[in-house]
Amino acid sequence: MLNKKKIAILGATGSIGTQALEVFREHPDAFEVEVLTAANNADLLIKQSQEFLPNTVVIGNEALYDQVFQALDPLNIKVWAGENALCRVVEMEELNLVLTAIVGYAGLKPTMSAINAGKHIALANKETLVVAGALITQMAAEKGVNIYPVDSEHSAIFQCLVGEFHNPIEKIVLTASGGPFRGMKTEQLRQVTKAQALKHPNWEMGAKITIDSASMMNKGLEVIEAKWLFALRTEQIEVVVHPQSIVHSLVQFQDGSLKAQMGLPDMKLPIQYAMGYPERLASTYPRFQFTDYPQLTFEQPDPKSFRNLGLAYEALKKGGNMPCILNAANEVAVENFLKDRIGFLEMSDLIEHCMAKASFMEKPTYEDYVASDEETRNIATGFIN
Ligand code: NAD
Ligand code: MG
Numbered sequence: 001m002l003n004k005k006k007i008a009i010l011g012a013t014g015s016i017g018t019q020a021l022e023v024f025r026e027h028p029d030a031f032e033v034e035v036l037t038a039a040n041n042a043d044l045l046i047k048q049s050q051e052f053l054p055n056t057v058v059i060g061n062e063a064l065y066d067q068v069f070q071a072l073d074p075l076n077i078k079v080w081a082g083e084n085a086l087c088r089v090v091e092m093e094e095l096n097l098v099l100t101a102i103v104g105y106a107g108l109k110p111t112m113s114a115i116n117a118g119k120h121i122a123l124a125n126k127e128t129l130v131v132a133g134a135l136i137t138q139m140a141a142e143k144g145v146n147i148y149p150v151d152s153e154h155s156a157i158f159q160c161l162v163g164e165f166h167n168p169i170e171k172i173v174l175t176a177s178g179g180p181f182r183g184m185k186t187e188q189l190r191q192v193t194k195a196q197a198l199k200h201p202n203w204e205m206g207a208k209i210t211i212d213s214a215s216m217m218n219k220g221l222e223v224i225e226a227k228w229l230f231a232l233r234t235e236q237i238e239v240v241v242h243p244q245s246i247v248h249s250l251v252q253f254q255d256g257s258l259k260a261q262m263g264l265p266d267m268k269l270p271i272q273y274a275m276g277y278p279e280r281l282a283s284t285y286p287r288f289q290f291t292d293y294p295q296l297t298f299e300q301p302d303p304k305s306f307r308n309l310g311l312a313y314e315a316l317k318k319g320g321n322m323p324c325i326l327n328a329a330n331e332v333a334v335e336n337f338l339k340d341r342i343g344f345l346e347m348s349d350l351i352e353h354c355m356a357k358a359s360f361m362e363k364p365t366y367e368d369y370v371a372s373d374e375e376t377r378n379i380a381t382g383f384i385n
Contacts, residue, residue, distance in 0.1 A: 006094050007275060008035035008119075010086065010110055011101035013044045015206045016124045016150065016267060020099055021048060023272045027281055035089050039102075040064065046071040053077065056092065058085045083109075090114035097275065099150070100125040103208050104331050105373055108132060112366070115139045122274035124150035126225040127331075131324045132369050133228030147229065148274035153222055154229055155270035156248035156261035161230070162278075164253070172232065173250040173258075174222055175242040176301065177202050179214040182243060185305050192344045194337065202245040202265045211334045215347055216301065220312020221330075224323050227316060234316050239309065241299045246288065264288050307348040315355065321364040321372040322355065328376035329354035336384055354379050 007024075011017045017038075024031050033052040038045040039060035049057050049072050056078040059068045065081040072079050080089060087110050090098050098114040099122040100107050107125030114121060115136065123129070129136055140147055149155050153174045161169075180199050181192060197214040198207065205213070212218035223237050245265040252258045263269055266285055273280070303310045308330075315326040333347035342350065358376045361368050 004030060004032040005096045005275065006032050006034040007122075008037075008090055008092070008095050008098045008114075009033065009101060010035075010037050010090070010098065010107070011039075011103065011125075012036040012048055013038040013041040014101055014103065015204065015209075016099075016101035016271065018044075019267050020101065020271050020275070021052065023268055023275065024052065026283060027272070027276075030279075030281055031275055034095055035092065037086060037089065037102075042067050049077055050075065055094070056080060056089055058082075058089050060086065086110040087113035090119060091117040095119050097122055099271075099275065100128065101150075103127075103206055105131060105327065108369075111136065112139065115143055115145050118143050118145060120146045120148065122148045122150050122271070124271075126151055126221050127327055129228045130221050130224045130327045131373070132364075132366070133224065133323070135364075135366060135369070137228050137231075148277055149225075149229055150267075150270050150274045151222060151225060152265070152267060152270045153249040154226060155273055157226065157230060157251055159261045159273065160249075160251040160259040164251075167253055169230065169232065169236065170252045170254050170256075171236045171238055172226060172230065173238045173240050173252070174219060174226060175245070175247050175249050175298075176216065176219040176239055177213070177245045178241040178243050178299075178301075179216070181214055182241065183302075185302075186345065189305060190343065190345055194340060197337075197344065201243070203267070207338060208331075208334050211337060212330070215308050215344070216306035217308040217312065217330050217334075217347075217351075219301070220309045220315075221327070223309075223312055224316050234313065239301050241301050242297065244293055244296050246293055246296055262288065308351065311348065311351055311355065318360070320360060320362045321358075321368060322360065324364070324369050324372045325355055325358045325360075325376045326351060328373045329358075329380050332377055332380035332384070342384060350380055350383055353383050 033054045036054045037058040042064040058080045062081045069079045098119045100111050101124045107128045111128045247260045250258050250260040315322040329351040333350045336342045354376050357379050
């Protein structure tokens with residue numbers, strides 16, 4: 001590669017962020033770390049910065065500014081703090097690409113800021129498209145910004161679409177592992193614990209997405225994410241449970257042909273593809289062996305026991321700010337489940353309640369999304385207390 005891509009990682013200390021840095025370690029000729037950010041993990045942010053020597057770092061928690069400044073100022077690394085700094089740092093002239101690996105609604109504003117500044121996006125933060133997909137895709141089109149998916153399913157679809165630009169998609173099929181509770185019915189799900197929900201069979205991820213995977217909300221969010229990334233109608237998006245997580249997703253074209261992308265479950269691959277696109281960079285990661293997987297199996301999801309997937313489809317069909325309401329309610333639900341304040345099934349009750357109670361808006365602006373997120377969080381908190 002002639003020019004190294006200069007990249008900002010928002011959320012460098014998380015599961016996606018740290019795996020992205022492993023990709024940088026493998027490809028020092030292709031990528032350069034320009035910006036690193038974290039919310040609270042100052043120790044790791046400092047360690048990462050000492051290794052990768054970014055131009056600027058942002059620590060979200062302003063109380064930790066002094067610690068980070070004292071460690072990094074001698075290395076000539078600029079240190080900023082606070083939420084506004086996140087939105088400003090992505091405007092830096094040198095940046096070619098911003099990897100959004102923050103979790104939740106907090107990713108929306110800095111992503112908008114990056115798009116406004118004309119930076120291409122490698123999008124891990126799916127909540128951004130769930131909350132404001134119409135707005136984000138419109139802004140990206142106006143600014144000529146590409147959004148490269150990092151989510152493994154969407155990366156699979158994106159890879160299947162290479163060379164197919166003029167061929168309409170009949171439908172896509174998103175695969176879901178089914179999570180730790182696959183096959184369980186409502187009565188069993190009532191008893192499950194936080195510790196069980198935090199043990200995902202195939203992927204090591206941050207706490208929020210791990211709970212979302214156990215409840216199938218992750219797949220619901222991914223259905224909405226897919227709609228915006230690939231300009232699909234709701235009826236064109238299907239979900240199939242595939243417990244081995246080898247087939248990462250599929251596209252069916254008008255001739256009935258299905259294309260799938262496969263590989264071992266390893267987020268470094270979709271991260272690297274999003275950062276390196278259109279090139280496929282060589283990697284030494286373990287290869288898939290057919291003999292290790294004599295059977296790849298597929299089954300229907302169980303919407304009766306896992307209600308979140310149905311709620312997400314409902315939100316998508318309703319449109320407007322309903323996916324924003326779904327997302328805010330889910331963030332409150334997961335947070336309270338992780339604090340042992342509500343049970344596993346009550347998460348769906350809470351989301352359903354918020355979708356019925358929060359004010360609906362057909363064509364929300366950014367300010368409407370902010371208001372809707374806040375209103376929903378209040379309704380959700382009231383429901384719990
Ligand atoms: P994580 O919790 O491991 O890491 C989150 C990162 O964001 C951390 O660096 C944290 O410091 C930062 N952060 C958290 N809250 C913040 C806030 N309010 N402001 C600024 N920074 C904040 O999460 P993760 O598992 O890496 O997931 C990140 C995103 O990627 C999520 O949207 C998730 O759905 C998506 N994703 C993750 C995986 C995965 O394998 N982990 C796979 C697909 C998609
Ligand atoms: Mg995924």
